[in-house]
Amino acid sequence: MGVNESLSAVVKAFPQARLVAFADLSSRMILSSAGKLSTTQEHLDRLCDQARASFDDPLFSLSVDAFGEPHSAVIMGPENLRVFLRSDTEPADALCCICDHSIDLAAFVAKIRDTLESITHGG
């Protein structure tokens, strides 16, 4: 299954996921995306920047010192929530998602983890 198909499968399984995007955090680029949310390139760039900020200090160092390197972040705002997932093996590969508050977050995180694993390893 290609990247586009994988992302579309996530959106189909979770209608509350408004945007699911595959990103290269090192180059700050969204490489592929799926979902009903209309976005501009500026929005996608900002999403990438927020993903990088999520895995930045000081909270990154706190996590490393306490439990180890974080690969998952959920950002809950007043309007929506963003989920950022980095690959365990290719840290620059990430899924960046914008979701409604009504989503089953635990199930969604598990789903996109499998999806990212599949994309990263070309499965």
Add this chain to the structure above:
Amino acid sequence: MIAEADDRNPLAQLLRTANETMLGRSLQFDSASGPSLTLDVSGRRVLRLTAAIGLAGTETCLGIEVLEDEHKDNLIKLLQAVAAPHHELRVTSGPIGRGGEVVSVGLPVALLADLVLIDLNDLASDDGFSEPEVEPSEPEPQTMVPAPVLPSADGLASFAETVGPELVAWLVVGGDDHGRNSGPEEMVSHLQGFLDDERDSVERQLDALSAEPGGPICVTLGATLIDGHSILCARLRSDVLLGVVEGDGTNATLTAWRSVLS
């Protein structure tokens, strides 16, 4: 001091101290009888033995990068030796050494406790020892007890309490809930120390993630967010909460956040 001279089972106190250590710490246990032992502990697991004084048989465990199942019997003997009955036992906590961030290995404290028949949650009895006779004391004079300070209904302390038991430690700074906290003292102290040093940096990081500078936001950061531990950081008005989640707190946190926003 975790065990007094009249304590018949300091080993139970040693294990409970280690079991309450969620964030990576180096724990040095000093017995008044002479021996001393230092452990790297994190996530309720003993990762390694880093130092030992006055104890025989340390060669089987000392210097091992990460303790494994084969080391548990020898480790227990060392713990029993340093936690000698009827001797004071003191603990000194310090920063963890190398590899402290890895919590998926090491020996679970609960396993060690099971092997020596210690109930980590039972403070009333240890290994079946009976409680010492307590002399009846003079009745305490009546004193006025101040009413408990309740968290503000829409504040971060209320949010933390709504998240539930998955949020094993938390602290709020700023606003009406300033200073409110819950969880093991060492964890809360660690969170406090971090915020004392990094509050401004935390605010800047939250500004980068929120819709507007100073806006409400809740961040969870972890390896998987489903198992292990995660960091929880939230801001509401001028208040900041920092906490530790154990296991899957995703839906509980989201439900609590929606509640505080409503």
